[in-house]
Amino acid sequence: MNRRELLLLAAAFLLSCRAQVPALAPRQFLDAAREIGRLWLATSGRGEKESTLARDLFEGVEASAAAEVEAHLRQLHLADLAASRTTTVQGWVLSLTEARLYGYLASA
């Protein structure tokens, strides 16, 4: 899976536009996610790089189908929340997976 495919799959999770991400993804969605991601990267103090974020998000995912990646991310997202693996962006409580995804989109 190359960088562009990862980005599109990540966007699919956000947008559920699945196979037609480029066509259906309104720019505002991605802009919004990137805005949150930039804030998180700037304030989290983690200094995480795009490659690290991608590894955390997609490690172990072999399938290239967007639906499967989406299910994988959703599982991580729910597991984060259940285990209090959360972070805050301007006070908003997000799962670490969500924040990483936004951060990844911001840095990709």
Added chain:
Amino acid sequence: MIGQAREIDDGATLDTDVCVIGSGPAGLALAQRLERQHDVLLLESGGFEGEEAVQSLYRGTMLGRPYHPLEVCRQRFLGGSSNCWGGLSRRLGAEDFVARSWVPQSGWPLSGADLEPWYAEAETFLDLRGPGWDPEQWSFGSKGPWPITDPRLRSTFLKVNPLRLGTTMRPWLEQSRRVRTVLGASVVDIRLDATATRVERLAVRRSHGEGGFAVRARRVVLACGGIENARLLLVSNTVQPLGVGNTHGLVGRYFMEHLNTDFEGLLLGSPNLPDGSFYLRQTVHDQQLWGCFELAADVREREGLLAAAMVLLPGQPDLLMEALRRTIADTDNPGAALAANPVIVSLGTASEQAPNPESRVVLSAERDRLGVPRVALDWRLTEQDQRSLARTHAIFAEAIAYSGLGRVKVTQLPGRPFPEHTHGGRHHLGTTRMHQDPRLGVVDANAKVHGVDNLFVAGSSVFPTGGAANPTLTIVALARRLAAHLAEAT
């Protein structure tokens, strides 16, 4: 019958079976039930309406955290503080009565089951209607609780009926042959006998003008409110220098509130957020309800948290909200359209304060118009109170996101001081706490003052632990229980 203190001869002594001091929810609930077996003298400092001259007897000073002016957060006339009551009612949970290892000095000498029948009576007294307290028992249709899939969080509700008991019960008081109500009668001293084991008489001053009278009663019940109960015990120091019931220096200590931190969070609803009527005020089964959230008891135990109830209030969007609105629309509900009108509500919390002996009511050097020392309130919160609230908000936020209902903004974070606008819910708890051991409590499980055979306390001052439920329903339940105990003890 209802009379006035000015109609009683100066220097007279009134004899009665039971004297109840204070006509708020506790005093009235008690008097109404005692009427079945006893002649009752019900003393009320105020009249039928609030008056500045009488209300000013409540004035006091602050030594600790800022607090509501003491002459504003309670009412001194017939009906007592039901005259400023929001009418919010909820039972304490069974877990609130149990000693918790992570909350020092917590627990009651009663169980939830012990209070069960008295809660039922109290609900009748306060005209609370509909099925029980489990949302499953109600027919909400589409206006029920949100489907919360995170087991850490649950929905419950308050029943709302802001009775003004001085108004609703006045006809009964006027007709009653066994309850004699005297208005304008301020008790200024509880005089013990020489052995300090019995109340010999009460010194009563007319709230208006000069003079007063005395009361001799077989049993006396203090029902003046969570601050005034302690004040009256402390000022009555003729026989016992530290005050009545204060051998171990506990009277006035453990003052607790329900911490109100409104607007300490925002909830941004996902597009698939169901109807939120349950969390606004709605009337079902002829009863107004207000839905709220609480953490499951096992989570509080596991995380070492105090109790808290969270409600939704009108909210204002913030800067990041628009971006989040666009992203969570899909994260929480793949395929859903972007929410055109996202739900934006603020988070209001009423949280329990841990028992703290340093949080207390003491006497000040200043005296009121009747010569009674005023009170000074030293309200103190602890790191545990703050940490618990912050963690509760965090879990709430996680559970809302987990359930796909939205995202929550929290401003109360661990390690931060309480925000300036943190205030109390005007619930004055704990100053004559209930405990079977006289070294740890002012009253025993029957609300009798330790060491004084005929003196009892009604009201929230006996709460040894606050829970998060608004206290009036429990105050009334305890008053009915005390009335039954006094009847049995005849």
